[in-house]
Amino acid sequence: MKKIFLLALCINILLVSCNNDDGIIPEEQVPNTAPTTPILSYPTNNLVCIENAINFQWSPSTDAEDNVPIYDLQIATDVNFTEGLNTVSTIANSKLITLEKGLLYYWRISARDTKDATSDYSEVFNFYTEGTGIINHLPFAPVLVSPELNSEQSGNSTSLKWSVEDADGDSLTYDVYFGNNAESLDKIASDITENEYNADLTVTGEYFWKVLAKDGKGGTTVGQLWNFIKE
Template sequence: MKKIFLLTLCINILLVSCNNDDDGIDPPEPIVNTAPSIPVMIYPTNNLVCIENAINFEWESSTDDEGNVPIYEVQIATDIDFTQGLNSFTTIATSNQITLEKGQLYYWRIRAKDTKDATSDYSEVFNFYTEGTGVINHIPFAPVLVYPELNSEQTDNSILLKWSAQDADGDSLVYDIYFGNDNTSLDKIASDISESEYNADLTITGEYFWKIIAKDGNGGRTVGQIWSFTKK
């Protein structure tokens, strides 16, 4: 009887010990899925004047830390905000050919997502021309922001706005500047200036918005996107 009691006691001790060991095991850390890297654009390059309107878009492969296969989303549009003449496609390849209209200025960008829908930011925006029959003048490429950095904070009472712009025909450009605190109603503060910089007064604190219209003197005119910064 004493042996049976001791055997039962040992079994109970072993069971308690096993249960305690199980309780001490930490659960595995959950795997956090991250988005693929932003694809690097290869072709068409920025400010390119294309010979053909059947264009093979190319980009470098994205990397994915979890080993998921990236799916690429490409957007092509006739305005820099991607709201007009929008063409888009998805693919797992790193190139795709698409035929566009001739004699048209286009913008394109790309992003990558994985099979679990984790999506990268869009790439930078490139613009290019499809060459048209009998085209004698191209409108300027969209102005590019130089300074101040988008959504930056400024403390001075004035700021030197800077931008750059190019023209496929090599025409000299002049600029109109629109500036203000309401992005739906900007004031024209300069017209037909040839320099690509302008000193603007910051009379109040708060958010400021501005945009550039580039003109080539031959009727070509391109409206840039609205940029912003904040005066502290």
């Protein structure tokens, strides 16, 4: 009888010791979060660079689990990051890269940890590398002002607004493309000089638009495709 009691007591001790009542979550069950989004430092937005060897710099990301962030730097010759795309990874918060001379570039960066949890991309900055004999720079890509991306609009019309910078200070004109089909937009304005155009909203649903900026010297730049919804 005594042996049976001792055996039962040992089993009970083992069960208590295996029961995780102290609130500690096993390491493999701790949720992993992505690092914070890096903030771009240099080259600054709309910068006209003299040298084409550029030391890209950004603020370090932080990681809740103290993982070392890995930065994925993207540089492209178009704002959608499809043309001339160059992606470089590093654990430092700067990277020296030599680019072609006399081109307009766009850059952004994201951070990921060793478990591949990835932050959002940073905002997009653009800059020029200066080249020998450069006479005219393309306008920088038009930037959305309003309506805000993915916003909801009411009424039968809305005011499309955008902003553009030009490194040479040229007077710019704009073509505006607009419609309900992102693949087939109508040109609703040509060669306007104002950074604003009133567009009719004839149906309920999603609308898409983009702006083409022209500097009058043969330089043209197309902005990103923007969208909003009519309630």
